[in-house]
Amino acid sequence: MASHRDERPAEEPSEGLPPDERLGMDIKRAEQALITAKQLAVRPAGLTVPQYAALFALAGNPGISGAALARTCLVTPQAMTVVLKNLEERGLVERSPHPWHRNVLETRLTEPGRDALATADARAVRIERALADEFTPEERATLRKLLERCGTAIGRAAAGL
Numbered sequence: 001m002a003s004h005r006d007e008r009p010a011e012e013p014s015e016g017l018p019p020d021e022r023l024g025m026d027i028k029r030a031e032q033a034l035i036t037a038k039q040l041a042v043r044p045a046g047l048t049v050p051q052y053a054a055l056f057a058l059a060g061n062p063g064i065s066g067a068a069l070a071r072t073c074l075v076t077p078q079a080m081t082v083v084l085k086n087l088e089e090r091g092l093v094e095r096s097p098h099p100w101h102r103n104v105l106e107t108r109l110t111e112p113g114r115d116a117l118a119t120a121d122a123r124a125v126r127i128e129r130a131l132a133d134e135f136t137p138e139e140r141a142t143l144r145k146l147l148e149r150c151g152t153a154i155g156r157a158a159a160g161l
Contacts, residue, residue, distance in 0.1 A: 027150065037127045045120035046090075050075065050083050052124065055109060055117040058093065063106040066095075092116055 019025075035049060042052040050073065057072045058064065064072070070080035084107060087093040092113035095105040109117065132140060 023150070034127070034131075038124055041123035041127055042120040044123065045116045047116060047120050048083075050079070051087055051092075052117070052120045054080065054083050054087065055092065055113055056121065058107060058109050059114070059117055062108045065104050066107060069107060087113065 038049045038052070042049060045052070047055070053073045054069060057069055061069070061072065066080050066084055067077050069084070070077045073080065075083075084093060084095065088095060090112075091110055093107050094110050095107050097103075097105060135143060
């Protein structure tokens with residue numbers, strides 16, 4: 001005897017939006033391709049993509065706090081704590097108390113950290129160049145605006161959940 005559950009028809013996607021009209025998977029595929037390429041690029045420097053991102057951000061913001069670095073790298077403070085702990089243990093960054101705010105640690109690249117960043121960035125920039133070269137300057141500007149609109153629309157939709 002079949003259960004009531006077995007007799008129901010398969011559910012249709014909500015709101016009737018066909019798969020070929022959903023942009024989320026296209027964005028995810030592009031993100032995954034970028035992350036995979038960056039992983040290959042930074043691996044010879046002994047870094048992960050989050051570690052590379054942190055070193056890259058630190059190069060332009062010496063002394064930044066872990067919380068500010070997390071915001072810059074678009075990760076949670078907890079995730080950045082793990083990244084910084086690993087980088088510090090490897091001698092790639094050093095952390096010291098802020099001169100006025102003793103409970104805030106300033107983070108700076110060490111010489112080995114600068115070397116690792118240079119090695120990783122020389123390879124990662126090839127990925128960025130290849131991506132940029134695929135578009136005209138006008139197309140790059142348009143793409144940035146479109147991606148910003150995507151983020152805004154996603155945020156607006158999530159706020160309504």
